[in-house]
Amino acid sequence: MFELVLQAPESLVESVSDALMEELDALSVSVEDSDADTDAEKALFGEPGMPAPSAGWQRSTLKALFESEAAASEAATLLLAQDWATQPGASVSMTALHEVAEQDWVRLTQSQFDPVEITPTFWIVPTWHEPPAAATRLIRLDPGMAFGTGTHPTTRMCLGWIAAHEADIRGRRVLDYGCGSGILAIGAALHGGAPIDAVDIDPAAIATTAQNAADNGVTLRSGAPDMASGEYPLVLANILATPLKMLAPLLCGHVAQGGHLVLAGILDRQADELKAAYAPWIALEVSNTVDGWILMTGRKPG
Ligand SMILES: C[S@@+](CC[C@H](N)C(=O)[O-])C[C@H]1O[C@@H](n2cnc3c(N)ncnc32)[C@H](O)[C@@H]1O
Numbered sequence: 001m002f003e004l005v006l007q008a009p010e011s012l013v014e015s016v017s018d019a020l021m022e023e024l025d026a027l028s029v030s031v032e033d034s035d036a037d038t039d040a041e042k043a044l045f046g047e048p049g050m051p052a053p054s055a056g057w058q059r060s061t062l063k064a065l066f067e068s069e070a071a072a073s074e075a076a077t078l079l080l081a082q083d084w085a086t087q088p089g090a091s092v093s094m095t096a097l098h099e100v101a102e103q104d105w106v107r108l109t110q111s112q113f114d115p116v117e118i119t120p121t122f123w124i125v126p127t128w129h130e131p132p133a134a135a136t137r138l139i140r141l142d143p144g145m146a147f148g149t150g151t152h153p154t155t156r157m158c159l160g161w162i163a164a165h166e167a168d169i170r171g172r173r174v175l176d177y178g179c180g181s182g183i184l185a186i187g188a189a190l191h192g193g194a195p196i197d198a199v200d201i202d203p204a205a206i207a208t209t210a211q212n213a214a215d216n217g218v219t220l221r222s223g224a225p226d227m228a229s230g231e232y233p234l235v236l237a238n239i240l241a242t243p244l245k246m247l248a249p250l251l252c253g254h255v256a257q258g259g260h261l262v263l264a265g266i267l268d269r270q271a272d273e274l275k276a277a278y279a280p281w282i283a284l285e286v287s288n289t290v291d292g293w294i295l296m297t298g299r300k301p302g
Contacts, residue, residue, distance in 0.1 A: 261292030
């Protein structure tokens with residue numbers, strides 16, 4: 001296969017990408033930040049409650065794959081001859097056209113997901129790996145359409161909390177709010193939590209959670225957020241700071257008196273905003289930090 005590499009300003013990223021895919025026979029197009037790893041790097045966020053992210057960065061690198069060198073070269077020629085792609089001050093440029101080696105994509109993807117150790121006996125293990133001998137509690141999980149493979153620090157910190165609080169979880173109701181792959185709900189079930197409700201706004205996450213629970217031999221209910229009902233001795237929510245602030249009254253309303261609230265998806269610098277948002281109901285504190293992400297926990301007075 002052949003890769004055509006182009007640079008485009010933010011205003012042209014979507015048009016170039018559409019033209020490559022729809023008119024110029026590209027097999028795939030990826031967009032990266034041309035300023036990645038420099039001081040000019042700019043994150044694109046898509047948090048609920050925030051404006052939608054733009055299609056590209058201020059300066060984007062587009063990488064398009066073609067079946068042949070002729071197709072890639074023709075695409076570049078046609079694209080660079082378009083008026084709209086060559087405006088003064090906002091034009092597309094070509095930086096490379098080269099052959100790329102065939103890859104075993106399945107093996108490459110699999111090699112990026114190793115078993116994750118939460119404690120010496122509690123592991124997340126992809127189905128293509130042998131579980132470690134010491135793993136007595138095991139979540140079998142493959143990367144899929146929903147967030148939560150156990151590799152992200154926020155997920156790992158929540159699972160670490162679950163492992164350290166088995167006595168508080170065993171035999172008690174648990175709510176996993178923003179369940180993604182269902183990894184936290186499954187982790188809580190493996191530590192004796194029951195019954196367990198796992199909710200998400202994303203239908204793919206609801207379905208994935210049900211499937212992952214079945215694959216792990218765990219019983220739980222998964223559904224839309226309005227499925228959560230009443231009070232739970234443990235509420236887990238690994239979302240992001242902005243939605244977590246908006247959800248403060250709702251989440252605190254679901255925590256039973258004396259119950260635990262465990263929040264993740266929060267950056268170090270957001271700790272004070274979160275404390276303030278939850279203060280009317282629960283005094284949050286930072287109970288763990290990994291790679292700039294924090295785990296915030298608190299108990300409802302009871
Ligand atoms: C960062 S993922 C966490 C997944 C998993 N719980 C974990 O710890 O790895 C956040 C999840 O929250 C869901 N989510 C975002 N906003 C939400 C909201 N307002 N109510 C319920 N779920 C929400 C997303 O769809 C996503 O699946």
